[in-house]
Amino acid sequence: MKLKSLLIGTVLAATSITSYAAGDSQNVNVALVGTPATGYSSHFGLDHLVVGTFTDVFTFSPSVGSSLLNVWVQTMSLGVNHDIDFYSADLNGNALTFTPNGGFEAGWLNPTSVSGPLVLTVSGMANTVTASYSGTLNVDPVPEPETYIMMLGGLGILSFIGRRRKKS
Template identity: 45%
Template sequence: MAASSLAAAAAPQGPGPVTLVNTSANLWTASIGNTPMLGVFTDVFTFTNPVTANSTAYGTLINTSFMGWSNVTFTAADLNGIALITNATPWGPMTFNTATLLPSSVTGPLTLTVHGVSNGGSYGGDINVLMAPVPEPETYAMLIGGLGILAMLRRRRQQ
């Protein structure tokens, strides 16, 4: 799984259409990032893969600046209206600017909107979606068959 994530991380996808890659079982991942123009920016990432109902999404975007150089500050970010937690953590001469999506229930087409201010830096990160399983047609057939047996037993008891 780590190798798949690293391979996907090698080529982050910029604003616009983004493809989630199936990394293992029902985990889908997209590495995203951008080097926005100087000043205030808004980046919009639209995920092309459909997301099943009751799926869970999580991830983090990060920028590391050294003494204020190559700085991207996230002012707000959201995935389908779910706010990401934005934070700037200084550590010595470095500052880690992050936008973190805690595990959240999502469905349908996904759109990630990132707002911030850039003085020449870039950012990157991963968005992960743990897809909820979709019942197979055989599952529905067994459900209908089981309901039919219950209806037959109920009718037999009434007689």
């Protein structure tokens, strides 16, 4: 009788583990591409080793000033193996657009202006063990208004000097 109870308890515990896939939180460094004026880029992704729903949170650092950025998230399954269905994803409250669920799924955020800490939240369902996805975040700094004023002032000075030379 005790063996039967132990076996039933083990089966119930095993089925409860496979019905929920916990989410994960990760800090991701955003790497400089060339110079700060060129921008930043980062790769991220996760493997889910348990079948079930998940919500993953990626926090990108360092925080960025006023920037223009885009995000791409994707998964590809080989038949029924490694299958993930995305439910939703957003970066700082900006929702990503997804392709329909299937063997290849992708989500993207068209260039959007943001500032501050970047937090990407991805929700979905891992339909098989060892399901995974990956993505890319690209950040292009947006010049401050003072930069445009200085540029226009410089062009004005150059045109003044050019006209002055042309008169003499």
